[in-house]
Each structure stands twice: as structure tokens, then as C-alpha cells.
Amino acid sequence: MSRETNESPVAESPNPRRRFLRSTTALIGAAAGSAPALAQTAVPQAESALPVPESMKAPGAPVGGKLYGEPSPFERKAIRNVNPNLPQYISASSRTPLGELDGIITPSGLFYERHHGGVPAIDPALHRLMLHGLVKTPLVFTVDELRRFPSESRIHFLECSGNPSYKKPYGKTASDLMGLVSCAEWTGVALKTLLDEASLLPSAKWVVAEGADAAGMTRSIPIEKCLEDALVVYSQNGERLRPEQGYPIRLLLPGYEGNMSVKWLRRLHVLDAPVHSREETSKYTDLMPDGRARQFTFYMEAKSIITSPSGGQRIPSPGFVEIRGLAWSGHGKIARVDVSVDGGRNWASSSLQEPVLSRALTRFRHAWRWDGQPAVIQSRAVDETGYVQPVFSQLLGERGDNSLYHNNSVQPWRIAADGEVTNGNA
Amino acid sequence: MATRDRMTACLHVGSVAFALSMGVLCAPASAQSRYGIGHAATPAQVAAWNLDVSPDGGNLPAGQGSVSHGREVFANQCAACHGARGEGGSLGDKLAGGQGTLATPTPVRTVGSYWPYATTLFDYVRRAMPLNAPQSLSNEDVYAVSGYVLHLNGLLAEDAVVSAKTLTELKMPNRDGFVSDPRPDVRNTGCLRDCIK
Numbered sequence: 095m096s097r098e099t100n101e102s103p104v105a106e107s108p109n110p111r112r113r114f115l116r117s118t119t120a121l122i123g124a125a126a127g128s129a130p131a132l133a134q135t136a137v138p139q140a141e142s143a144l145p146v147p148e149s150m151k152a153p154g155a156p157v158g159g160k161l162y163g164e165p166s167p168f169e170r171k172a173i174r175n176v177n178p179n180l181p182q183y184i185s186a187s188s189r190t191p192l193g194e195l196d197g198i199i200t201p202s203g204l205f206y207e208r209h210h211g212g213v214p215a216i217d218p219a220l221h222r223l224m225l226h227g228l229v230k231t232p233l234v235f236t237v238d239e240l241r242r243f244p245s246e247s248r249i250h251f252l253e254c255s256g257n258p259s260y261k262k263p264y265g266k267t268a269s270d271l272m273g274l275v276s277c278a279e280w281t282g283v284a285l286k287t288l289l290d291e292a293s294l295l296p297s298a299k300w301v302v303a304e305g306a307d308a309a310g311m312t313r314s315i316p317i318e319k320c321l322e323d324a325l326v327v328y329s330q331n332g333e334r335l336r337p338e339q340g341y342p343i344r345l346l347l348p349g350y351e352g353n354m355s356v357k358w359l360r361r362l363h364v365l366d367a368p369v370h371s372r373e374e375t376s377k378y379t380d381l382m383p384d385g386r387a388r389q390f391t392f393y394m395e396a397k398s399i400i401t402s403p404s405g406g407q408r409i410p411s412p413g414f415v416e417i418r419g420l421a422w423s424g425h426g427k428i429a430r431v432d433v434s435v436d437g438g439r440n441w442a443s444s445s446l447q448e449p450v451l452s453r454a455l456t457r458f459r460h461a462w463r464w465d466g467q468p469a470v471i472q473s474r475a476v477d478e479t480g481y482v483q484p485v486f487s488q489l490l491g492e493r494g495d496n497s498l499y500h501n502n503s504v505q506p507w508r509i510a511a512d513g514e515v516t517n518g519n520a
Numbered sequence: 521m522a523t524r525d526r527m528t529a530c531l532h533v534g535s536v537a538f539a540l541s542m543g544v545l546c547a548p549a550s551a552q553s554r555y556g557i558g559h560a561a562t563p564a565q566v567a568a569w570n571l572d573v574s575p576d577g578g579n580l581p582a583g584q585g586s587v588s589h590g591r592e593v594f595a596n597q598c599a600a601c602h603g604a605r606g607e608g609g610s611l612g613d614k615l616a617g618g619q620g621t622l623a624t625p626t627p628v629r630t631v632g633s634y635w636p637y638a639t640t641l642f643d644y645v646r647r648a649m650p651l652n653a654p655q656s657l658s659n660e661d662v663y664a665v666s667g668y669v670l671h672l673n674g675l676l677a678e679d680a681v682v683s684a685k686t687l688t689e690l691k692m693p694n695r696d697g698f699v700s701d702p703r704p705d706v707r708n709t710g711c712l713r714d715c716i717k
Contacts, residue, residue, distance in 0.1 A: 210648075376640070
């Protein structure tokens with residue numbers, strides 16, 4: 095089934111009820127092999143009286159009451175997810191509430207965090223970026239100077255490499271499991287522009303990026319990536335970076351594991367070899383069953399997750415359910431997302447919501463009619479290279495469960511007869 | 521705000537058409553000149569900021585420290601989180617032991633069992649430890665405490681004195697334990713029908 099035809103049963107008809115009937119007929123017909131009688135149950139009546147809303151009877155809050163807006167007080171669940179039992183919160187993470195969100199842009203205040211030495215408070219007037227090493231002209235930039243360079247904006251996801259663990263206990267919600275991924279519009283100057291400004295020497299092969307945090311976070315980056323699509327970012331979703339996202343400037347390496355997009359960027363050191371920092375030897379290396387470890391495992395491979403319905407949620411009643419989720423790949427655009435509602439026996443292509451952007455979250459939707467029976471639903475991303483998201487047993491078979499990082503396996507959700515959704519791997 | 525000399529230089533080229541044809545603002549005056557934004561970093565500024573220590577010992581400072589002094593530094597600065605002998609705790613990683621465990625179901629990753637380069641130990645301790653006061657140790661203290669951690673792993677003698685030469689020449693047990701990224705390493709065929717046999 096092509097992506098184009100896949101959209102049509104649901105999207106063509108302007109009449110919502112006919113759209114629904116056609117799509118569910120197609121779905122159930124395909125699944126059961128027979129056209130079902132779609133019994134039209136009586137539409138339940140609304141509450142006995144629907145009074146005119148009080149909000150229409152008096153003026154609302156005056157303009158300017160909040161000079162920086164915030165979510166409705168009724169939306170208390172859309173907050174970052176932080177493990178309450180960590181021994182310390184200096185080198186730790188918080189997760190995006192994936193199950194509470196719609197769309198491909200993560201609100202800046204809900205963007206996941208992974209810090210190695212806490213969140214520094216940096217005065218941008220005092221911050222400097224130094225570029226040195228194998229360049230003709232070592233340079234120092236102020237933040238204002240960086241903003242003078244030609245400016246680029248792009249939408250990219252960022253994902254921690256340890257999202258999620260290979261080991262039990264597995265998480266309960268989409269956020270517990272894969273909340274270390276977020277996506278934003280980033281604005282900054284191409285790193286290539288800065289490297290050109292300093293003029294690379296022919297021996298330049300790697301660039302070591304360092305943060306101005308208490309971890310002095312350090313990673314070595316291949317020069318090819320630096321010249322391809324790396325950005326030195328100063329804004330996220332249109333406003334200046336938040337402190338927890340690297341204010342006043344951070345690196346962004348689209349598709350690479352998140353820790354390499356060094357926050358609070360203060361130094362770029364051009365070398366002919368990687369520096370083998372602690373974060374690329376002792377950590378962020380993938381230990382295999384034979385005792386050897388994979389090093390410089392940069393790219394995040396294709397992945398997807400159903401965010402609705404997902405763990406911790408409940409389907410209110412049998413009937414129409416739009417399965418919704420997110421897919422992404424560090425290697426480019428998402429080409430297809432397959433969805434299974436029968437435990438992985440059969441799969442169908444879902445609808446991809448535009449825009450479908452390279453190295454960005456992509457939203458998918460799949461119309462389903464839940465019959466009230468226990469079921470297992472899951473999604474499987476395919477990217478433009480043809481790579482298909484693996485199942486967990488495939489990864490475990492190849493890598494064992496000690497590798498810590500780059501678990502991009504299919505996430506099944508188990509749906510009970512009462513509609514409760516739980517982790518299908520647990 | 522002063523811009524760099526080369527920006528000024530390009531204003532004297534004279535031919536706007538020529539400058540545009542080069543595709544950059546002011547290429548003719550100096551090949552490396554693009555926008556003329558920023559300031560040259562002096563060698564002293566670079567030296568003051570550059571913390572990076574490479575496996576070849578590049579940028580390791582002069583000086584040295586003894587394992588015995590390192591024992592004192594460790595007790596005062598590290599043991600609260602990492603344990604008196606680097607056995608680890610709720611806050612700090614286990615630093616010693618674990619050799620021979622990497623291929624077992626319960627690998628123990630420590631400086632001695634896992635880290636490929638001793639130079640990285642100096643780099644990391646100097647930039648990031650102790651957690652509550654990074655960059656507070658002197659270079660001599662960092663050499664000494666690095667030596668003590670290596671001693672805890674059986675890699676240096678109790679009476680050793682550690683310098684740039686020591687860290688550069690020490691071959692760590694897991695030096696050859698790392699491989700490059702072989703991914704994609706698993707292949708899902710993307711079966712669509714009757715996929716569970």
C-alpha cells in the first residue's frame with residue numbers, strides 16, 4: 095500500500111460520518127475478511143442540560159496579565175517526567191511527557207534534559223566561544239558576534255542514546271520508555287561557516303566540542319559531520335535557548351546521539367584524531383556480549399512509538415480509536431510507519447502527517463476500530479535508506495542486554511479488555 | 521566593536537563585481553577572510569582554556585604526583601562518593617576491579633577494566649572532579665590521584681610517581697577492547713502478513 099492511497103479512505107470524503115464508515119469498513123473488512131454489519135447504536139445523549147458557559151457572561155482576564163504565557167491550569171499532567179528516586183540530580187535526566195503531547199514540535203519547557211554537571215547559569219555578555227587547533231586563525235566569538243553570521247533555522251529531533259534501557263524493569267509509559275527524545279526548530283549559524291572563518295588546515299579531521307558546565311562536557315566529532323549539517327544554535331522554537339538547553343549557545347548535530355550536541359558550548363578544538371574523552375570511552379560506548387565495546391556509535395537509527403493510546407492511558411470504550419505516534423531516524427526522512435494491532439502478526443502502513451522532515455520527529459496516524467478484546471498494538475518505522483526498525487529480540491540477540499545505548503526496538507502496548515494500556519514487553 | 525583587519529582589507533579591492541563573483545564578501549584580500557566577525561585568539565588565551573588531553577599526551581601539563589599523595593587526595597576529595605578504595609557508592613562509579621568481567625552477564629566497567637587510555641583519567645578528573653568543585657585540584661593533585669586510582673587497579677606500584685610520561689606510556693588492559701560502529705547490525709525484513717509462524 096502506497097502512502098498516497100493509504101491516506102484516501104479516511105481523508106477523501108468531506109462528510110465525517112461517511113469517512114468514518116468507509117474507513118472502518120475497509121479496516122475490519124481487511125482484518126476479518128468479511129464486510130461487517132456496522133450496527134448503528136443510538137448516539138448517547140449528552141448531559142441533560144447544557145448551560146451557556148459562564149465564560150461568556152463576563153469579561154475574561156485582561157491582556158498583559160502574563161507577560162510570558164503558560165499552559166492552562168487544567169493541564170497539570172503535561173510536565174517533565176523525573177525519576178523521584180535518584181541518588182543525585184546533578185548528572186541526571188528528565189523526560190518529555192510524550193503521551194500528553196500532539197505534533198512534532200516539543201514545547202521548550204518540556205524538552206527532555208540530560209545534564210552531566212547540572213544546569214549552569216551563564217551571562218551571555220560574559221560567554222565566549224573559542225575555536226582553535228588545526229586552523230589558520232584561532233578565533234574567539236561573543237554571542238552577539240555569532241548572531242551576526244548568516245542564520246539558519248531547521249527542525250530536528252534530539253535523542254539521548256540511552257532511550258530506553260535494555261534491562262528490566264521496563265518503563266510503564268511512553269515517557270518512561272522513550273521520553274528522552276524531543277524535537278524543536280533550531281536557529282543558529284552553520285558550524286561550517288565558523289570553521290571556514292577560521293580556515294581549516296588540511297590535517298583537520300576531528301573537532302572536540304566542550305561545554306561551559308561543571309562537567310566540562312567533551313565529545314569528539316568527525317570533521318565531515320561538522321561540515322555537513324552541524325549548527326551552533328542560539329534559539330529554539332523561535333526564542334533564545336532555555337538554560338537547560340544550553341543557553342546561550344549549544345551545538346546541534348542532527349541525527350547524532352544527544353550528548354554530542356554539547357550544551358553551553360564554549361570551545362571547539364580542531365584536531366587530527368579524537369581526544370578519547372571520558373564520555374566517548376568510559377561512557378557512551380556499547381558493550382557487546384564478547385566483551386568488546388563499540389565506540390563512536392554516533393547515529394540514532396530509525397525508531398517509532400505509539401503515543402496514543404500508550405502505557406498508563408485507557409481506551410474509554412470499544413469503537414473508533416485513532417492510533418497516533420511519532421517516528422524518527424538519524425539517517426534522514428521517515429519513509430513509512432507500519433502499525434500492527436494483532437501482536438505483530440499483520441502490519442499495515444499508517445498515514446504520515448506532513449511535514450515529513452529529515453532527522454525530525456514525524457507524526458503518524460492509523461484508524462482502528464477496537465472490538466473490546468485484549469490486543470497488542472505496536473509501530474515500526476522505515477526510513478528513507480530502507481532500514482526497518484527492529485524488534486527487541488533481534489537487538490538482544492545481536493547485542494545482548496549490557497550495551498546500554500541505542501535500543502531502537504519496536505515498542506508493543508498491551509490493551510486489556512477494560513481498555514487499560516500497559517507495556518507489552520513487561 | 522573592532523572587526524578584524526582582513527575585513528578592512530577587503531574594502532580596498534575596488535571591484536564589487538569581482539568580489540561577488542568569488543561568492544564571498546571579501547575573498548580577494550585574504551583567502552581565509554569570510555565575514556571578518558570575531559577576534560583572533562592569542563596563544564595565551566588558548567592555553568588558559570584548553571583542557572583537552574589526548575592519548576598521545578598532548579597538552580598534559582608539567583609536574584608530577586605520587587601514588588602515596590594520591591591516597592590522601594582520594595580520601596579527602598573522592599572517597600565520600602567512590603568509596604575508600606574506589607569500590608563505588610550510591611553517588612559515584614566503581615573505579616577499581618572488574619578486570620575479566622566484560623564478557624560476562626554482569627560486566628563491571630571501571631578505570632582498570634574498561635578505560636582504554638590513562639590520559640583520559642587525568643583529563644576527566646581535572647575538568648570534572650570532584651563533582652561539587654571541579655577544576656579545584658592542582659595539576660600535581662590530579663597526577664597523584666590519577667596514579668592512586670591506577671594503583672587501586674593494580675596498574676601502578678604503591679611507590680610510583682606519575683607524570684605525563686607515565687600516563688602516556690601506560691598501556692591500559694582494555695586498550696584494544698574497542699571496535700568501530702558496525703551498524704546496521706540487525707535486519708528486520710519488514711514482514712507485512714502472517715509474520716508470526
